[in-house]
Amino acid sequence: MIKAQGEYYPKDSAACQQVCLQFQGDDYYLLINDSVFEQGQTDQLIITDRVGNIPRRVQLNNGGEFSTEDNDAIDLALKGTSKQKKSLNLLHNLESHWGWISASVVFCIVFVVLTVGWGIPAASSWVAMKLPASVAQKLGDGSLETMDKLWLKPTKIDETKQAEITQRFNELRQQLSAFDSAIKDYNFNLHFREMRSLPNAFALPSGDVIVTDELVKISQNQHQLDSILLHEIAHVVHRHSMKQAVRGAAFTILLSLYLGDVSGVAEMLIAIPVLLMESSYSREHETESDEYALKMMIEMGIDPIHFADIMNAMTRSIEKKRASEKDSSNEKITLENKSKDNEEQQDLDKVFDYFSSHPITETRIDKAKELSIKFRSEQCKLMNRKDVNLLLLTKHCMTKENNNL
Amino acid sequence: MDNFNQTPEVSNAETFEFTGNGWEYFKIWIVNLLLTIITFGIYGAWAKVRTNRYFYGNTKLNSKSFDYLATPIMILKGRIIAVGVLILVSVLNQFYPIAGIGLMLLLACAFPWVLWRSIKFNLRMTSYRNVRFAFKGELGRMYWIMFINFLFPIVIAGLVGGVLYFLNGFDTDEMLAKNSSIMLMAFIITAYILFPFIQKLFSEYYLSHAAFGQGQFNTHLSTWHFYKPYLIVVISSILIMSAFALVTVLVKDNSAIKALMMSFEPQHGAPPDVGKILPFILGIYAFMILLFIWLNAFIRVKIRDHIMPNTHLDNSLSFLSKMTVGSLTLLNITNLLILVFTLGLGMAWVAVRSARYEINHTSVYSHGDLSEYVNEQLEHQNSLGDELGEAFDIDMDLAV
Numbered sequence: 164m165i166k167a168q169g170e171y172y173p174k175d176s177a178a179c180q181q182v183c184l185q186f187q188g189d190d191y192y193l194l195i196n197d198s199v200f201e202q203g204q205t206d207q208l209i210i211t212d213r214v215g216n217i218p219r220r221v222q223l224n225n226g227g228e229f230s231t232e233d234n235d236a237i238d239l240a241l242k243g244t245s246k247q248k249k250s251l252n253l254l255h256n257l258e259s260h261w262g263w264i265s266a267s268v269v270f271c272i273v274f275v276v277l278t279v280g281w282g283i284p285a286a287s288s289w290v291a292m293k294l295p296a297s298v299a300q301k302l303g304d305g306s307l308e309t310m311d312k313l314w315l316k317p318t319k320i321d322e323t324k325q326a327e328i329t330q331r332f333n334e335l336r337q338q339l340s341a342f343d344s345a346i347k348d349y350n351f352n353l354h355f356r357e358m359r360s361l362p363n364a365f366a367l368p369s370g371d372v373i374v375t376d377e378l379v380k381i382s383q384n385q386h387q388l389d390s391i392l393l394h395e396i397a398h399v400v401h402r403h404s405m406k407q408a409v410r411g412a413a414f415t416i417l418l419s420l421y422l423g424d425v426s427g428v429a430e431m432l433i434a435i436p437v438l439l440m441e442s443s444y445s446r447e448h449e450t451e452s453d454e455y456a457l458k459m460m461i462e463m464g465i466d467p468i469h470f471a472d473i474m475n476a477m478t479r480s481i482e483k484k485r486a487s488e489k490d491s492s493n494e495k496i497t498l499e500n501k502s503k504d505n506e507e508q509q510d511l512d513k514v515f516d517y518f519s520s521h522p523i524t525e526t527r528i529d530k531a532k533e534l535s536i537k538f539r540s541e542q543c544k545l546m547n548r549k550d551v552n553l554l555l556l557t558k559h560c561m562t563k564e565n566n567n568l
Numbered sequence: 569m570d571n572f573n574q575t576p577e578v579s580n581a582e583t584f585e586f587t588g589n590g591w592e593y594f595k596i597w598i599v600n601l602l603l604t605i606i607t608f609g610i611y612g613a614w615a616k617v618r619t620n621r622y623f624y625g626n627t628k629l630n631s632k633s634f635d636y637l638a639t640p641i642m643i644l645k646g647r648i649i650a651v652g653v654l655i656l657v658s659v660l661n662q663f664y665p666i667a668g669i670g671l672m673l674l675l676a677c678a679f680p681w682v683l684w685r686s687i688k689f690n691l692r693m694t695s696y697r698n699v700r701f702a703f704k705g706e707l708g709r710m711y712w713i714m715f716i717n718f719l720f721p722i723v724i725a726g727l728v729g730g731v732l733y734f735l736n737g738f739d740t741d742e743m744l745a746k747n748s749s750i751m752l753m754a755f756i757i758t759a760y761i762l763f764p765f766i767q768k769l770f771s772e773y774y775l776s777h778a779a780f781g782q783g784q785f786n787t788h789l790s791t792w793h794f795y796k797p798y799l800i801v802v803i804s805s806i807l808i809m810s811a812f813a814l815v816t817v818l819v820k821d822n823s824a825i826k827a828l829m830m831s832f833e834p835q836h837g838a839p840p841d842v843g844k845i846l847p848f849i850l851g852i853y854a855f856m857i858l859l860f861i862w863l864n865a866f867i868r869v870k871i872r873d874h875i876m877p878n879t880h881l882d883n884s885l886s887f888l889s890k891m892t893v894g895s896l897t898l899l900n901i902t903n904l905l906i907l908v909f910t911l912g913l914g915m916a917w918v919a920v921r922s923a924r925y926e927i928n929h930t931s932v933y934s935h936g937d938l939s940e941y942v943n944e945q946l947e948h949q950n951s952l953g954d955e956l957g958e959a960f961d962i963d964m965d966l967a968v
Contacts, residue, residue, distance in 0.1 A: 170632075172697065172698040179697065211621075212618075214621045214622050214625065215595075215596060215622050216587075217622060217624075217626055218625060218633050220635070228698055254599070257599050258596050258599045263599065264595055264599070266602075267601065267602040270605075272913075274605055275912075421915075422907075438849070
């Protein structure tokens with residue numbers, strides 16, 4: 164016999180009495196003060212599912228309700244009865260079984276990692292690429308104006324030079340369209356600006372590519388500038404800004420749904436994880452653009468070493484500018500401190516690599532140098548073949564002449 | 569004489585009690601998550617019922633617990649209808665845009681009705697000691713509140729637009745853009761200024777028409793007591809921002825700061841180096857988050873302190889809030905830390921802690937006997953109202 168203490172509420176009443184519900188065989192007996200008040204068959208009872216340890220409610224034949232804290236007793240009573248009653252506890256059993264709990268934890272973590280790490284980015288990229296080019300155009304509209312107001316100044320490069328570079332830019336686009344037909348979908352515009360004597364270049368989703376005066380100044384030949392222009396074109400063609408926007412929005416929405424309104428700070432909290440994710444994706448974008456630029460350079464027969472050279476030139480130029488700004492603030496930097504700073508800087512750079520939005524410049528330069536070596540050896544092979552033919556031809560001509568002589 | 573915020577005569581004081589714990593709920597929560605994902609959300613209806621039963625069932629007054637009576641099928645039906653409407657709207661927007669817009673306008677007009685049904689459903693599915701709660705408010709009043717909430721700012725924006733038209737004209741594109749943004753600002757500012765008043769109207773509407781069995785809740789609220797906390801928060805924020813601005817001006821010429829600012833620029837043809845910006849951004853965010861939590865707690869406690877003592881059940885029961893700004897702030901900060909350090913898995917503990925805090929800091933003062941109340945017979949209501957509300961993301965904030 165199984166007993167459970169609890170309370171009894173007659174139908175539609177809030178008045179309650181302390182009672183005891185007993186189970187014997189296939190029957191139940193409700194006892195008030197040790198005398199049977201109500202009885203019936205256990206199968207006729209309507210029992211609520213078990214949820215944790217909340218009170219269990221049992222509806223009796225007469226419509227009254229029995230409520231008890233003793234879930235275990237009720238479970239025991241149900242054990243002997245028909246399968247139907249047993250299924251009531253399926254969920255509770257899942258929730259109590261450590262095996263199921265661990266499996267759930269693992270599954271949920273894996274699911275989230277997959278969704279966040281692959282699902283959302285893949286879906287966002289797909290969406291961003293599927294949108295018509297005109298949408299990308301609109302996205303960049305007005306950005307250049309804003310930048311002109313905030314950090315850019317009108318260029319000081321003379322008009323002939325500008326025309327020359329713009330001509331080259333259009334040539335590049337022409338040549339590129341043979342290897343990448345997507346180029347034709349975008350309206351590219353090259354702009355020149357002055358930005359605090361720093362060398363820089365960036366691209367807007369609208370197809371506007373901006374180069375700074377200093378960058379033009381430090382580039383020693385046309386091919387160096389070519390590599391930068393190709394890198395920027397890559398950003399536009401791969402729709403990096405759009406992908407970023409869609410991805411950021413998707414993450415934000417998902418995170419909002421999950422956090423709901425927990426501490427009342429969900430809105431603020433969300434920005435940080437999204438920012439962290441986006442900075443690592445930006446690195447991927449930068450690498451993708453580098454690879455595109457280097458690949459196209461090789462296709463067009465331009466030595467990748469020029470990419471490495473311009474990167475080096477930019478680094479030197481920026482460091483010079485930093486040093487001069489430090490001097491102008493009257494801070495004395497001794498040689499020892501300077502070299503220590505550099506070491507620390509390199510270490511810091513490595514630490515921040517994960518958080519960094521662009522791959523460390525060293526890596527980019529090394530990659531370009533590697534490809535340059537390959538490129539040159541390919542060229543050598545071609546040259547060697549040409550040379551051998553030339554030699555044979557010369558020999559042939561000379562032999563012929565000799566014969567004539 | 570000020571009738572507000574008087575502590576009622578103490579007869580029998582009972583504090584609500586929350587008996588759930590984090591581990592127990594975590595097990596329910598994680599299985600809910602697993603099954604919901606596997607079933608593409610269908611299990612969500614069961615998950616919701618289990619969650620609510622857990623929280624209601626562990627909320628006790630006088631050692632007796634509350635009950636959540638909805639069944640998963642009710643919730644599921646409502647959700648299926650909501651999804652159906654969503655699909656209909658998407659399809660119409662794709663092929664018949666005009667009809668799509670028409671349908672969306674219709675839905676906007678139906679919104680107060682959906683919210684009203686939602687409130688009725690949720691209250692009817694709640695019971696204490698076998699007696700159900702109910703909501704007897706009239707639909708018309710709900711429309712009136714929503715009308716003020718939305719249409720009033722629109723009217724103000726329109727008036728502003730009229731004045732601008734008179735002054736500037738809307739001829740050029742630039743004028744149009746400028747004027748439109750001013751009108752939008754007017755709309756937003758009016759909506760914000762109106763918010764505490766709307767909150768008061770809504771709280772009053774909800775509480776005055778809530779019922780427990782045959783008993784009727786009643787409340788008497790003052791609009792000023794809703795505005796006061798918000799005003800204090802706004803003024804404090806302005807003072808803090810001014811302090812910040814002052815500090816910024818003072819350090820502008822500092823060389824270390826200048827060097828820091830330089831590292832924010834785009835470099836090497838790439839976007840700015842986030843690695844250098846990150847600590848700076850984190851610092852500012854941390855401060856703003858703490859401030860935000862504190863201000864939120866302040867508003868919530870002050871408003872709750874006003875609503876509860878002024879709400880009664882017939883003439884028999886009164887309520888009291890024991891929450892304090894300090895303890896609520898601490899709770900929310902620790903909850904936030906839990907979420908961050910468990911990467912979100914700690915959600916179950918956060919939910920339990922919040923519920924425990926809120927419930928353990930609420931008291932009831934009674935003159936009579938609760939057992940006298942009897943269940944009132946209500947017409948059968950289906951779950952449509954509740955789930956339609958959910959699918960379209962309607963949030964009911966009672967600040968209690």
